[in-house]
Amino acid sequence: MKIILNGELFEIRLTEYTDRIEKLEEEKKEISDQIATVYQEAESKGFNKKALKQALKMLKLQKEERDLQLELTTQYLEEIG
Amino acid sequence: MKIILNGELFEIRLTEYTDRIEKLEEEKKEISDQIATVYQEAESKGFNKKALKQALKMLKLQKEERDLQLELTTQYLEEIG
Amino acid sequence: MKIILNGELFEIRLTEYTDRIEKLEEEKKEISDQIATVYQEAESKGFNKKALKQALKMLKLQKEERDLQLELTTQYLEEIG
Amino acid sequence: MKIILNGELFEIRLTEYTDRIEKLEEEKKEISDQIATVYQEAESKGFNKKALKQALKMLKLQKEERDLQLELTTQYLEEIG
Structure with missing residues (x-):
């Protein structure tokens, strides 16, 4: 995608950013799932x-x-x- | 806006719905402001x-x-x- | 409930505030339900x-x-x- | 903390769970910060x-x-x- 930045034509691949964001969002989701798992473990041990x-x-x-x-x-x- | 509903052409004004939704959203905002005011009153009386x-x-x-x-x-x- | 405000003993009924907040929260809930209903109406007419x-x-x-x-x-x- | 689980007395350390949850929450916060950084980078390149x-x-x-x-x-x- 061509971006005009301060008058200059740049070929900046948007996916350079979106790939990184999507990967980080996935990591964040995995950690949320791990947190949920620890709460379930605690709950199974009788904690509220x-x-x-x-x-x-x-x-x-x-x-x-x-x-x-x-x-x-x-x-x-x-x-x- | 023309909508084809079950094969029939209808002239349904979208604003018929959006005007009502916007009015209700405004009412809801006003009530949220009133709730915030009551909390401030309570706080001014020393409540946490x-x-x-x-x-x-x-x-x-x-x-x-x-x-x-x-x-x-x-x-x-x-x-x- | 007795509240000491700036050194003076006050009998302030907390419910004076909580009753008002609860009533307003109910009104807010009712309006949210009305908004949801208007969206359903629009949806039934074919709007997304x-x-x-x-x-x-x-x-x-x-x-x-x-x-x-x-x-x-x-x-x-x-x-x- | 003593927990009675299915009639049996257990000494389960709550911190076994809370330490893990807190560590994971920290990791999650770090990743959120990294995501925000990537958005800022993209913005600095002219993306909206x-x-x-x-x-x-x-x-x-x-x-x-x-x-x-x-x-x-x-x-x-x-x-x-």
Whole structure:
């Protein structure tokens, strides 16, 4: 495909980029599948997948923030639950 | 726009549908803005927005399931935290 | 629920906010259902739902930008397709 | 963490799963960053990122379906645009 870049004619093969993107997207999909498999393994051992996902999500917060979130969520649920 | 439906020529105005969809999308956007406003109000009164969203999300679960999720998330965080 | 706000004790009912949020979320859900119904109606008249959604999404762009997107997408697909 | 699985007491380390999940999530994030980099490279060469993403998305469809989508989207935009 001919691309005019800053007035100059270039023959740049778009597939140079799309092949790389497609390969990386495939790798990303494979890793997502592996993550799903590990969750299934944990679940088969008796761990609760939803709670595990929530715990891993909250792990990204500082401990104080995590504890505050858990405490307030529990407190709010007691009032509105 | 002419549409051939089951062999018959129809003059169906696409805008008959798109106008309705656009109007509904606008209404939906307005309601999202109102929801955001209520969260801001609650936040201004000292409520924690993230915990409030989490509590409302969990409210859709049965009480037992909610309590289990909170308990296990706390327990898992203690181990991996 | 008692909230200490700027040192003062307040009795603020959390449900004052959560009831409003839940009501608005319900309204939002109803509108989403109505949008889905209009798409189904259009589909039953022979319109292509996916193309209709893409057209409405692109309608938010300026005409020049829309035409450019369509032209380049077609051009790129010819090269990588 | 002690887990009672089918009546038997197991000492299963939750971190056995969470460490693996976190490592995989990191790998996934790295690949997402690489994909973003390739898009930037393509953009620097004059390719349109949004059209490129749309083309790669449509590439997953059969050619006939792709051509139909492009044709109908163009047609619908002409009517409602």
